[in-house]
Amino acid sequence: MQLGYGFPTRFYTEQGFRITSPFGPRPDPFNPGQTDFHTGIDYGGRPRGTPVLSTVGGDVFAARTYSGWGNLVGVTDAKGYNHLFAHLQDMLVKPGDKVARGDRIGSIGSTGQATGPHLHYQINKPGTGVRSNGYFGDPDKYYFEEEVENVDVAIVLGGEVDYFNAAPLRDRLNCPVFSRTALGQLAKVSNIYVCGGPVEPIKAAAPKAKIIDLSGSDRFETAAKISAYLKSL
Numbered sequence: 109m110q111l112g113y114g115f116p117t118r119f120y121t122e123q124g125f126r127i128t129s130p131f132g133p134r135p136d137p138f139n140p141g142q143t144d145f146h147t148g149i150d151y152g153g154r155p156r157g158t159p160v161l162s163t164v165g166g167d168v169f170a171a172r173t174y175s176g177w178g179n180l181v182g183v184t185d186a187k188g189y190n191h192l193f194a195h196l197q198d199m200l201v202k203p204g205d206k207v208a209r210g211d212r213i214g215s216i217g218s219t220g221q222a223t224g225p226h227l228h229y230q231i232n233k234p235g236t237g238v239r240s241n242g243y244f245g246d247p248d249k250y251y252f253e254e255e256v257e258n259v260d261v262a263i264v265l266g267g268e269v270d271y272f273n274a275a276p277l278r279d280r281l282n283c284p285v286f287s288r289t290a291l292g293q294l295a296k297v298s299n300i301y302v303c304g305g306p307v308e309p310i311k312a313a314a315p316k317a318k319i320i321d322l323s324g325s326d327r328f329e330t331a332a333k334i335s336a337y338l339k340s341l
């Protein structure tokens with residue numbers, strides 16, 4: 109399986125974890141014969157007590173025990189999304205703490221409703237707190253604005269409205285997507301697809317990069333250019 113840059117699965121597999129249960133429908137482990145919808149990704153394959161590192165920088169908004177989640181740490185990122193790390197054996201941060209990507213927040217455990225030691229990782233939409241049904245979607249489809257070392261290819265949007273237009277290109281190129289607030293991180297990227305908005309600020313931020321300009325005069329024209337480019341690949 110090819111993994112995207114900065115996405116949580118790559119982050120955790122590089123630390124020796126493996127997916128023990130993917131995002132999406134699955135047989136309900138607690139109710140045989142029934143189907144459950146798994147709202148996050150389970151990472152296992154490492155023993156109880158293994159450090160759990162945060163995938164993202166942000167503010168800790170939750171660090172306590174819940175009946176289902178067990179010991180859960182929640183981190184709100186700069187875009188307001190809540191990153192949940194559940195079933196921890198212990199928690200090393202408290203609400204109000206700031207963490208950076210890669211900081212240790214706890215240890216692998218099996219607290220709460222868990223069949224064995226693993227990390228349940230889930231990303232919740234802004235305002236949904238720790239609610240299990242507040243999930244954004246597959247965590248590997250979330251785009252992180254951090255962790256861009258060794259990135260060859262990136263997409264830059266004009267604005268939020270371009271996100272869905274650019275999604276098929278992102279899936280095809282398997283690359284991170286950046287908003288205009290993150291241009292400072294593009295300096296080392298060699299190929300940049302501009303999907304919306306002016307090209308000049310991108311050239312200024314990444315003078316050595318090859319720029320592929322797929323921006324139209326509005327989001328509909330941008331969508332058409334992206335679509336035509338995909339067909340040409």
Ligand SMILES: [Zn+2]
Nearest residue numbers: 148149150228
């Ligand atoms: Zn899970």
